[in-house]
Amino acid sequence: xxxxxxxxxxxxxxxxxxxxxxxxxxxxxxxxxxxxxxxxxxxxxxxxxxxxxxxxxxxxxxxxxxxxxxxxxxxxxxxxxxxxxxxxxxxxxxxxxxxxxxxxxxxxxxxxxxxxxxxxxxxxxxxxxxxxxxxxxxxxxxxxxxxxxxxxxxxxxxxxxxxxxxxxxxxxxxxxxxxxxxxxxxxxxxxxxxxxxxxxxxxxxxxxxxxxxxxxxxxxxxxxxxxxxxxxxxxxxxxxxxxxxxxxxxxxxxxxxxxxxxxxxxxxxxxxxxxxxxxxxxxxxxxxxxxxxxxxxxxxxxxxxxxxxxxxxxxxxxxxxxxxxxxxxxxxxxxxxxxxxxxxxxxxxxxxxxxxxxxxxxxxxxxxxxxxxxxxxxxxxxxxxxxxxxxxxxxxxxxxxxxxxxxxxxxxxxxxxxxxxxxxxxxxxxxxxxxxxxxxxxxxxxxxxxxxxxxxxxxxxxxxxxxxxxxxxxxxxxxxxxxxxxxxxxx
Ligand SMILES: Cc1cc2nc3c(=O)[nH]c(=O)nc-3n(C[C@H](O)[C@H](O)[C@H](O)COP(=O)(O)OP(=O)(O)OC[C@H]3O[C@@H](n4cnc5c(N)ncnc54)[C@H](O)[C@@H]3O)c2cc1C
Ligand code: SF4
Numbered sequence: 001x002x003x004x005x006x007x008x009x010x011x012x013x014x015x016x017x018x019x020x021x022x023x024x025x026x027x028x029x030x031x032x033x034x035x036x037x038x039x040x041x042x043x044x045x046x047x048x049x050x051x052x053x054x055x056x057x058x059x060x061x062x063x064x065x066x067x068x069x070x071x072x073x074x075x076x077x078x079x080x081x082x083x084x085x086x087x088x089x090x091x092x093x094x095x096x097x098x099x100x101x102x103x104x105x106x107x108x109x110x111x112x113x114x115x116x117x118x119x120x121x122x123x124x125x126x127x128x129x130x131x132x133x134x135x136x137x138x139x140x141x142x143x144x145x146x147x148x149x150x151x152x153x154x155x156x157x158x159x160x161x162x163x164x165x166x167x168x169x170x171x172x173x174x175x176x177x178x179x180x181x182x183x184x185x186x187x188x189x190x191x192x193x194x195x196x197x198x199x200x201x202x203x204x205x206x207x208x209x210x211x212x213x214x215x216x217x218x219x220x221x222x223x224x225x226x227x228x229x230x231x232x233x234x235x236x237x238x239x240x241x242x243x244x245x246x247x248x249x250x251x252x253x254x255x256x257x258x259x260x261x262x263x264x265x266x267x268x269x270x271x272x273x274x275x276x277x278x279x280x281x282x283x284x285x286x287x288x289x290x291x292x293x294x295x296x297x298x299x300x301x302x303x304x305x306x307x308x309x310x311x312x313x314x315x316x317x318x319x320x321x322x323x324x325x326x327x328x329x330x331x332x333x334x335x336x337x338x339x340x341x342x343x344x345x346x347x348x349x350x351x352x353x354x355x356x357x358x359x360x361x362x363x364x365x366x367x368x369x370x371x372x373x374x375x376x377x378x379x380x381x382x383x384x385x386x387x388x389x390x391x392x393x394x395x396x397x398x399x400x401x402x403x404x405x406x407x408x409x410x411x412x413x414x415x416x417x418x419x420x421x422x423x424x425x426x427x428x429x430x431x432x433x434x435x436x437x438x439x440x441x442x443x444x445x446x447x448x449x450x451x452x453x454x455x456x457x458x459x460x461x462x463x464x465x466x467x468x469x470x471x472x473x474x475x476x477x478x479x480x481x482x483x484x485x486x487x488x489x490x491x
Pocket of ligand 1: 238239240241242243244246247277280281284285286288338339340341343344348365366369371372373376377380381384385
């Protein structure tokens with residue numbers, strides 16, 4: 001095991017992401033050694049640290065001259081090819097084993113996907129439910145609750161009063177080993193984004209299990225209903241906060257799904273909530289991994305809509321008066337976390353509407369979130385959020401005006417902009433850019449049945465309004481943070 005600096009800089013990583021990985025590694029090393037297993041471990045500051053995973057492996061191969069290298073399928077294509085290349089060069093056989101921390105292997109996903117015209121997540125998810133008998137009635141064919149999907153009951157907002165009696169986040173205080181890593185990261189990676197003041201992520205299996213237990217007991221019953229809702233000053237709401245633990249393999253998705261199922265059978269949580277949660281872990285999580293391995297390495301370069309804008313600088317510091325973006329980005333810098341709808345419908349949506357290059361969007365997400373590993377970040381950003389893959393992941397671009405954000409949050413009430421307006425000094429840039437996106441991509445979107453209604457609405461815009469929107473969008477593109485002041489008027 002090696003704590004190589006390159007892993008913290010190839011994606012410009014949030015300090016919490018670096019601490020999370022290194023602290024989890026040190027705890028794991030200690031566990032193995034306590035269990036009598038000897039580990040060849042290189043710490044960040046060790047004189048023998050070669051700087052990159054490949055160079056470190058090369059040193060080990062030269063020193064230990066092993067017969068072969070056995071590895072678990074890694075979470076990133078570049079790590080797989082990097083290890084294979086070093087072993088090839090050293091003429092050492094390499095054996096890649098299945099990662100048991102997933103239900104569905106890349107091979108099994110390909111078997112499901114081969115020959116299909118489109119890879120709809122919903123059908124993959126149903127297949128998984130049947131295959132593993134999860135939330136199924138005794139006949140093995142009928143879904144629990146009589147329907148596969150409770151999405152319609154899972155789109156609640158908090159209304160005007162906001163969330164009531166929210167349970168605590170349920171995270172854990174860092175122990176001395178983690179605190180030592182925090183000091184080291186603060187010193188070595190001082191110029192990296194984010195702060196460590198609130199680092200409370202689990203880095204051991206015991207802590208991850210306690211976060212899972214807290215979620216099942218206190219948050220799961222409301223998870224489904226408020227899954228898509230957002231609220232100022234409340235970054236965690238009813239979300240489980242287990243993605244990083246799952247991705248670090250401190251938790252196995254099977255035990256997570258089992259505990260949710262048990263909460264349903266014990267009458268502790270309703271089917272709407274449990275199904276909504278199981279859909280995320282058994283459905284989306286397994287599906288995006290299948291997509292990643294099926295389409296890599298080509299996936300990295302896909303850019304269906306020809307997006308060519310740079311990522312706005314304020315994504316790195318949150319310096320914008322636009323309330324939804326400021327709230328999401330400042331929460332991200334504080335915690336290394338934002339929940340799904342903030343990622344998809346605030347930061348992701350804004351980048352999509354602006355026309356930011358998908359690779360720049362991906363690089364930001366990969367560095368800034370504690371749960372980011374390329375197998376899961378890339379399909380979610382480039383695919384689901386930016387529609388860069390032209391519909392492999394999502395059947396249409398996830399676009400909306402500021403009115404969606406108003407409906408699902410209280411952000412607009414503290415924003416100098418008005419989500420109803422597409423033009424003028426008070427116009428919400430999401431609303432302006434939504435119409436501009438439709439105008440810019442009209443001919444391509446016309447071909448997509450699922451976009452028919454949105455494209456048809458364009459016909460109601462006069463030529464004068466179209467021109468005004470295009471002009472205002474250009475103005476937004478030149479100043480995407482709107483940091484020059486709420487009263488500035490496009491000229
Ligand atoms: C643009 C974008 C980027 C994302 N990047 C990442 C990433 O780097 N790493 C990551 O783990 N998730 C990513 N997601 C998915 C999702 O947003 C996070 O898994 C979730 O917000 C983590 O918080 P939570 O554990 O509280 O999740 P909850 O809301 O409580 O959901 C439960 C679990 O379901 C799984 N899950 C839910 N949605 C997805 C999804 N779309 N893909 C994969 N797993 C999912 C996660 O393991 C999560 O822990 C991204 C989503 C978007 C839209
Ligand atoms: S008005 Fe627009 S920019 Fe402001 S918070 Fe609402 S959606 Fe975001």
